Amino acid sequence: xxxxxxxxxxxxxxxxxxxxxxxxxxxxxxxxxxxxxxxxxxxxxxxxxxxxxxxxxxxxxxxxxxxxxxxxxxxxxxxxxxxxxxxxxxxxxxxxxxxxxxxxxxxxxxxxxxxxxxxxxxxxxxxxxxxxxxxxxxxxxxxxxxxxxxxxxxxxxxxxxxxxxxxxxxxxxxxxxxxxxxxxxxxxxxxxxx
Amino acid sequence: xxxxxxxxxxxxxxxxxxxxxxxxxxxxxxxxxxxxxxxxxxxxxxxxxxxxxxxxxxxxxxxxxxxxxxxxxxxxxxxxxxxxxxxxxxxxxxxxxxxxxxxxxxxxxxxxxx
Numbered sequence: 001x002x003x004x005x006x007x008x009x010x011x012x013x014x015x016x017x018x019x020x021x022x023x024x025x026x027x028x029x030x031x032x033x034x035x036x037x038x039x040x041x042x043x044x045x046x047x048x049x050x051x052x053x054x055x056x057x058x059x060x061x062x063x064x065x066x067x068x069x070x071x072x073x074x075x076x077x078x079x080x081x082x083x084x085x086x087x088x089x090x091x092x093x094x095x096x097x098x099x100x101x102x103x104x105x106x107x108x109x110x111x112x113x114x115x116x117x118x119x120x121x122x123x124x125x126x127x128x129x130x131x132x133x134x135x136x137x138x139x140x141x142x143x144x145x146x147x148x149x150x151x152x153x154x155x156x157x158x159x160x161x162x163x164x165x166x167x168x169x170x171x172x173x174x175x176x177x178x179x180x181x182x183x184x185x186x187x188x189x190x191x192x193x194x
Numbered sequence: 195x196x197x198x199x200x201x202x203x204x205x206x207x208x209x210x211x212x213x214x215x216x217x218x219x220x221x222x223x224x225x226x227x228x229x230x231x232x233x234x235x236x237x238x239x240x241x242x243x244x245x246x247x248x249x250x251x252x253x254x255x256x257x258x259x260x261x262x263x264x265x266x267x268x269x270x271x272x273x274x275x276x277x278x279x280x281x282x283x284x285x286x287x288x289x290x291x292x293x294x295x296x297x298x299x300x301x302x303x304x305x306x307x308x
Contacts, residue, residue, distance in 0.1 A: 002198045003249055004205040009273045016197050168205060177201055 001181055004167065012179060014167055017097075019086040019176040019192055024078050025061040025069065037073055040084060041066035042189075068189050086174050089194070094163045098191040099184035103156030108132075113149040159183035202248040208271040214253075216241050216291050217284030217304050222255060222268055223276035234276055237266055240304060243290040244270070256294065263295070283307040 003013045026039035043066055047055065050065040058065050062081045078084070089095065109115040109132040117130045132151075135144045161182050168177035182190055214220055221238040239257030242265065246252055251270040256263060268275060284304040294302055 002202065004201065005207045005249065005269075005271060005273055007207065007273075009207075011269060011272070016201050018197060168201070170201075170204065173197075173200060175197060175201065177205075 004177070012167065013181070014177050014179050015182050017176040017178060017182070017190065017192065018174055019089070020084055020174050021086075022084045023061060023063045023066065024080055024082045024084070025058060025063065025066070027078070027080055028071070037071045038078055039069055039071050041069050043067035070191060072191070072193075085171065086169055086176055087171055089166055089169055089176060089192070091166055091169055093166045093194070095166060095178065096193040097161045097164055097178065097182040098193065099159060099161075099182055099188060101155045101157055101159045101183045102185050104154040106152060107154035108151045109149060112151060112154045115149075199248060202271075205249070206271065207273040208275055209277065211270060211275070211278045212280050214241060214244075214278060214280045215284075215286075216243050216289050217286030218280055219282035219284065219304075220255060221279040221281055222266075223279070224268070225274045225276055238281070239264075239266075240284065240291070240294065242292065242294065246270075 001013060001015050003011050006012055020042065022040040022042045024038050025041045028035060028037040028039065030036060041058070041061075041063065045065040045067045047065055050058075055065060060080070074084075104111070108130050110117050110130045115130075115132055118125050118128055118133075121129060132149070135148055135150075161180070164182070165179040166176060167179055169175070170177075176192065178192075184190060218241050219239065220241055221236050224235050224237060226233055226235050237255055237257065239255040242254040242256050244251065244253045249269075249271045252267050253270060254265055254267050256265045258264075283306065285307045286304060291304075294304075
């Protein structure tokens with residue numbers, strides 16, 4: 001993340017994304033696959049670390065081996081081997097950004113669900129400052145309801161950040177500057193949806 | 195990180211500031227908008243620190259106003275900064291001069307670099 005100053009002097013937080021160029025490596029249709037989609041490939045990969053099966057797949061599209069593949073739908077018609085660049089975005093538009101959030105490991109309920117903990121250090125609280133408290137009633141229902149919020153793996157899940165404004169587009173460098181933060185660590189892959 | 199630098203250079207709106215360091219006495223000419231009118235206010239004091247890089251860089255200026263210490267943090271690339279005059283180069287041994295907040299009398303004086 002960084003920030004840029006707008007013309008009227010406001011300091012706007014933003015994230016710089018390298019968007020494309022992506023190559024269409026497969027066109028899925030209702031006849032062959034049961035649904036319509038385009039497979040997009042991004043990021044270069046060494047030929048020696050690509051399996052022969054995947055090499056053939058990229059050769060069919062007439063492109064070099066790529067690191068990341070994803071399926072998306074497009075309104076306009078595209079063909080095998082076509083490139084999708086940052087040109088499809090314009091400044092002032094709103095986009096959604098999908099990424100995998102930073103993994104936080106096994107976390108308690110205070111961090112994971114925003115519980116406020118016990119709320120005091122005295123009055124008999126010995127070692128339960130961040131404990132969840134009661135999980136439910138007693139003889140009825142005699143069980144813990146499904147979906148009860150407890151500790152567990154936090155982060156490292158697919159997250160979509162909605163309605164981020166595009167502040168700037170640099171077509172030559174394939175750069176996109178969106179307002180605010182996006183899910184994931186620095187240098188991780190994200191999907192930008194219109 | 196070079197992508198962030200590229201964006202910083204291509205979205206620049208502020209002026210290039212004179213080089214200054216912690217310990218220098220500076221006068222920051224800051225534009226203030228009042229309705230449609232714009233005027234310039236000068237904030238003069240000692241630079242306590244410069245932190246961050248690129249567009250997110252800020253610097254802290256401390257002055258004594260009527261016996262009360264006032265600290266103000268300016269974003270270095272803010273378009274509201276008209277200019278930064280360097281009045282005095284200070285001789286200091288660290289990059290962050292937070293000890294000045296507690297220092298009194300002679301200890302709060304900064305020697306001039308020659």
